[in-house]
Amino acid sequence: MRMKIPWMILAAGAVISSVYANPITTLFNTGVASNDTNGAPATLTADGAADAHYTLTVAPAGAVTTGPYVTTQGTFPLNGPWLADSSASKWISPQASYPSTSVVDPEGNYTYTTSFDLTGFDLATVIIDGKIAVDNSISSIRLNGNSISFSPASTSFTNFGTFAVSAGSQSLLTTGMNTFEFNVINAAGTAGNPGGLRVELSGVANTIPEPAAMSMMVMVCAAALWIRRRFID
Numbered sequence: 001m002r003m004k005i006p007w008m009i010l011a012a013g014a015v016i017s018s019v020y021a022n023p024i025t026t027l028f029n030t031g032v033a034s035n036d037t038n039g040a041p042a043t044l045t046a047d048g049a050a051d052a053h054y055t056l057t058v059a060p061a062g063a064v065t066t067g068p069y070v071t072t073q074g075t076f077p078l079n080g081p082w083l084a085d086s087s088a089s090k091w092i093s094p095q096a097s098y099p100s101t102s103v104v105d106p107e108g109n110y111t112y113t114t115s116f117d118l119t120g121f122d123l124a125t126v127i128i129d130g131k132i133a134v135d136n137s138i139s140s141i142r143l144n145g146n147s148i149s150f151s152p153a154s155t156s157f158t159n160f161g162t163f164a165v166s167a168g169s170q171s172l173l174t175t176g177m178n179t180f181e182f183n184v185i186n187a188a189g190t191a192g193n194p195g196g197l198r199v200e201l202s203g204v205a206n207t208i209p210e211p212a213a214m215s216m217m218v219m220v221c222a223a224a225l226w227i228r229r230r231f232i233d
């Protein structure tokens, strides 16, 4: 009879695991209007429109700061130099389009900011994977004001680099809204010199059980204990 105890433990574990481990659906890639219930991109933002989830919070003197905009495809720099847009993400930039090489963004630091909601998640279990491409280089990535490490691509606007938030990073996180800042340097240049950012974010975390779910787990454990005492001991 004691051989049946692991089945009870597995049953309780199945209930617990069905309560936990959910996608963080408020992490948005650049150029994405909405996510599905699994946190994957569902609808993209139109070329030339302002990005719904990213803001340009710092820019050099003389820069356009009303965007960032989803960069227009089919023309420079998305007709060759930049990594092509995909169904997962699109480039965003200070200006909506760069119809000629005389349309440039000033040299200097551009800080792009995006926020996501960790309400209801166990902060110690948060795992986020990020991909980033920039024009021209990344100076830092900050999470709630804390610099986090990243692995830049060797060619910054034709390939993605990576960064991550590992489980156990709760000291960097806060219940409720959290903020990434991507600090991008646009290089000097008076012709054919746009700035831009491309980010893809995905994350999961355990949810903090609701009272009803906690009650269910307690009942499962109590039932297992009762069966053990009634039929096994």
Ligand SMILES: [Ca+2]
Residues within 6 Å of the ligand: 135, 136, 186, 187, 192, 193, 194, 195
């Ligand atoms: Ca540039």
